[in-house]
Amino acid sequence: MATTPSSANPSLNPNSNPQNPAASPPKPRLIRLPSKTKSPQPPPWAEKKLVVSVDYDKGQRRVAAEVAGVGKDQIPAKYRIRVEGSRWQRDWKVSEVVERILRLKHWEDVESMLNCWAGRFARRNFPLLIREITNTGSLEHAVHVFRWMKNQKNYCARNDMYNMMIRLHARHNRIDQARGLFFEMQKWRCKPDAETYNSLIHAHARASQWRWAMNIMEDMLRAAIPPSRTTYNNLINACGSAGNWKKALEICKNMTENGVGPDLVTHNIVLSAFKNGAQYSKALSYFELMKEEKISPDIFTLNIVIHCLVKLRQFGKAVDVFNSMKEKRSECRPDVVTYTSILHAYSVCGQIENCKAVFDMMLAEGLKPNIVTYNALLGAYASHAMHVEALSIFKLLKQSGLQPDVVSYTSLLNAYGRSAKPEKAREIFDMMKRNSRKPNRVSYNALIDAYGSAGMLTEAVEVLREMERDGIQPDIVSISTLLAACGRCDQIVKIDGILSAAKSRGIQLNTVGYNSAIGSYMSVGEYDKALRLYRSMRESNVKPDSVTFNVLISGYCKAGKYSESLKFLDEMMDLQIPLSKEVYSSLICSYSKQGQLTEAESIFNCMRESGCYPDVVTYTAMIHAYSLTENWKRAWDLFQDMEGNGIQPDPIAFSSLMEVLNRACQPEKVLQLAELMREKHIPLNSSAAYEIISSCSMLRDWKTASQVIEHMEPSLSSISVGILNQLLHFLGKTGKIEIMMKLFFKILASCSNVSRATYSVLLKNLLAAGKWRKYIEVLQWMEDAGIQPSMYMYRNVLSYAWKDNSTEYVVLIQEKMSTLRENIR
Template sequence: MYINPPVELQKKIQPLPLPFSHQNSPPPPPPPNGLLSPPLSSPHPHHSLLQTPPQTLSLVSQIRTPTPKTLTPPPHKPPKFSESRAFPDSLPLHSKNPHVVYRDIRRFARLGRLREALAILDYLEHRGVPVNATTFSALLSACSRLRTLALGRQVHVHIRINGLQSNEFLQTKLVEMYASCGAHEDAMGVLSELSPRSVFTWNALMRGGVTGGLRWGGSPLRVFAEMREAGVGANEYTFACLIKSFAGSPALAQGMKAHALLMKNGFAGAPTLLRTCLIDMYFKCGKARMAMKVFDEIPERDIVLYGAVIAGFVHNGLKREALEYLRLMVEDGVEPNSVIITSILPAIGEVSERNLGREIHGFALKKFRDYNKLVFILSGLIDMYSKCGDIVSGRRVFYGSSERNAVSWTALMSGYASNGRLDQALRSIVWMQQEGIRPDIVSIATVLPVCAQLKALKPGKEIHCFALKSWFLPNVTISTSLITTYSACGCLDYSRRVFDGMTKKNVIAWTALIDSYIKNGYPSIALDEFRSMLLTSYRPDSITITRILSACGDLGALKLGKEVHGQVLKMRLNQIPLVKAEVINLYGRCGEIEKARRVFDRVQSKGSLTCTAIIDAYRSNGRYKEALNLFEWMLSNGFIPNNFTFDVVLAVCDKAELHERAVKIFDSMVREYELKASEENYDSVIGLLTRAGRIVEAQSDTSPTLFDWINITISMEPHHDASDWARVELVSGRVSKDLIGLDEPTQVRFELQE
């Protein structure tokens, strides 16, 4: 049978948005069915922030593009869409038989191009060509994966038109699709048409609920209970869906009940699938010991079990344990696959095991020749090398790849940002477009914090515009990053508009808004926003509490601070180190040093944060001797001071005019604790010595290789005579000679404090 396409088919089939370069390539075609990006004159809540939306990110005018040595030539771009190229081998549509067209529909579904697939379905319906159940199954699976309810309903209509509404297999897929998309009533409607209802249909309903992140009637046990009441026996896949529904939720008690029910029904010793689900559930509930108890009871362990254990350890932040079980897996003769390597690479980066990462790098290149498997491993390798501080190796992996995608570009961008190369991270968003790769949501969420750190308002606005045109908004993560970016640039009105335009807010977004007011010097407005947050259904977390406590300290609002402290005790956040330190800071800044000391004494597990907070509290209340005594107590009890601790202690020595002790403390910081002195550390020591009239000593206590950080300061007081100025001239001359010998340009600041 031959199919002659009408002219309308080319209009209805829209191509996947093509990647565009920055300068010459056209923008992607608009979504079909009127889903056009709204003009800036439309009442979108964010459009008032943007003047002229650029077609793409126009950062090239500000940022130098890479040389050919650092950027390989872009790959061949895909051709523009045409009807002759819509199918494999560039064959025209009329030369295909129905089975080949069915295969092409399934290919579109696999690629997520459901609108093109539905356009072909409309054409087949117009020609009276039937479609088989396998093709509809592929379309429903794609709708479940992408959670596109509207397109799923269109597929349902086509199933009815083709007379397959009584097909039990398709009805089961429909139940799963509706459940995955959150349409519980539609799922139950399809379920009611089934008679009798088999265990596979009930499993599909539960599986769809797990995929969609839903909790039926407040409890995942409800569907299971209805299934048992209907007299349908459960199989191992039923219990697997039930156990997965508890993973990642606080419903540990229900998960343990499911475990007990599993053993009661005779599934205790057999299927590996169920044991893997139990291990995953316990890990995601934060119970690593219970997960390992299940693992230890399994005599024969395969790669799936080891993969669940390694991923569980990584999920709970137990990086060393994950690496240990990777070693045990290899000793048991189980060879890692691409999934395990992808999950273990972040753990290697976190613990900076670069040599182990290089071994896994070599193993991956030797074992995996399939690019689809290797591309995610390469992105993980870039991230791993970047976390180990070896951005050069990360770049080598990136530019050594023949094909790069948005995932690998985002990994490189994140690596640049984590290693302090913010300019290169910002340039990467342009470079990837010049290579024909369109930034995705993760890329935008990665580059926005870079704009915040650089206080780059114009690029931030351009990225905001790109997110609007790409329909990435309202996305909570991107909206929160935009709030932070505009706040860092001092544009609080923009941050407020972005927040007000969010359809769904969460605790992180509220915290970002509160923090933006605090950092820009409006703590009273931050407190008002905190009160507004309490009137909603969202409850503050530990980060929100610390920011509010900081605002109370800035305003000296002791009464409100006490109320927040009460909330801390009520929410059982008083043992979190950052929260404990902020409570101590609050009482110290409000002059309640005795209350600060009582809070400190009641802390069960003290650390450098709480010790630094109580030392700073004594410093702010002028009790310098007690502050230094606490510092000595901190060292004698084995607590390791950090840079901020030394900043506080040096400030105490400055106020108490303990010059000799300040020099000794500074020396121990650099030599004994091997901490890299910051600009503030040098400012504190040099300022302390120069105000004591010991300018030459201040110069001699610093290293010539660090003169790019030095701030030579002298206090202008009446007793400073010509000899003091002569010493300043002597030091500045010595600095000039040192700077001449440096290879790189260096910035030195000379300040006169009145």
């Protein structure tokens, strides 16, 4: 008995709601399937038999399934005499003939080898030969053998042979040739049967040619051949693989009405149709109906369900399905596809550690990852700029015996590009070409982005030209990437040139393209051009999104045009575009800059009420708003609220709160925040370090200050000159002259730009500590560095040299001062 959904089944109606009991359909009727009849046993010469051979010299044991076929003793008498009288004729088994054919390197040898086979005179050997050679999957060998076979006098066309050849052509996506065989067999007066039509429909299903499959189904009905469940499954698969899920449901409904009950394969094909048509919610509703009808899913079903859950970003439910499959009593154990889907889910939600854990779990289960699995892990590392880990997986891929494809190379290239290593990205791109992997449009766009992100706009444009020379036309992604690079490089002329190039190539800007261009104009201060482009966007009927308005609002806010920035909020509301977290943050920033704290708080509360929960950027913007009004208590409470809601503060949030606390003379709380950063392993940025050191200065906590300075030493090259000067001044003011000089040496070693202001801070503190001889030495360092000390610097130290009766230093200083006077004249 098979339980099947009826024609009124809600799974077949995309508008049905399985959650509504009032709309639930009548109970599906039961369809009795015909009982299976036992197929007749094949004759002994057609059976596959296991043959075991042992090579004792090499210590090898070989087990193979062989088909004997009709031997020389069983062929017609007239041919037997001819065979026995020739020494060139061989009494090979059918399996042996196939092995010899597959070993041939020249196509012209096929016929000569087959002409030496005594079994060719037995017509019953031909179907066996075609069956065995098509099972190997070698299309060219099968085509040559079939052509030779049709030229034999004792050949007789048979449906099963044509069906096998049609299926083989379908496996190789040779649809036209499969269709040609269908017409050829009819010329041989070989009437197609149900298996023939099924094979041909399956061939078109693989090629997503659902209209052709429908026409073949109509021919089948006109030939009075009743379609089977396999026929309907192939037809539904043809529609589903093309993304036509509505037609697939219609055929499934007709299938039920015609008394052919769907099986699990049918349900899986319908689920796959929903998946290919991006109807993920409908696929999940259909799956719920399957569970209500007590239809047990298989691994294919659950893999589709996990895929749909991931697409709907329901990651928790996807992991729950995965964990249920791993239970001991589960009938569907996870396979490579399952692990790959879960790995991709963790990658999308940013849990990279879990990606590697799933990969290692798959290896522990004894499953061998395929190229898709490796590419998914490579893509996860690439999206987070983890080029070291990506390279490790790339090497592991090659060590496992797999060949990297274009996706593998592109993912590794992207990892280097996002890690600000464009030269390494170029090396991977060139390696891809050397290894005969032709880069696609995604590969070129990734290389353009690698150069653009590093500010190498000239090289990015050259990649675009190289892309066109290789016959690949740029798309809107290429143009958007270049436009974003222009904004980072402050190239106003280039922005105009790229927009003109896009227009000349017929590339129409979409929402993302307009956003990139508007953002680039904003970043270089061309606000009028950005506004004109936005108006052009509206005139071209390209609908802006929340990113568009966030770029406009934040851009005008940074330019100090706060009232203009708030006007875009009205347009956004008129277009009924929901506010994103980024837009809320920009609005809070705009209101706070104007001193409108009440409005900023109103926006923040409105954000919570709308269900758009604030993130760390929004909280930081609100903390900064309280900082401008020096309301440290509200800022402190908001920070506590952020932690209570499970949102991890970042270094910017900490430094913003520290700034308002220092202004309010709350250094103890600043150090409390510093301890919290250490516990949470949050990196210390330069702003936070400066605020901590300022608090230590108020509390005269030199130990903590020294620890902070020591922590900052590895990143001295990335710290601004102003903060470095503040650090030196703090150490000098507290009397830590030796520590100050050590920090100065480390600043020099880190290749940081040491300006006259830095030397002035150093000299002032040395003189205050009475280290006038070191003072003179530093003056010499200034000259060696190409920075000329001023007359005032020499005059300050001259009195100290006179007091110590150091005549030689007095003479040296006076000579330097005389030289300076002459240069001034």
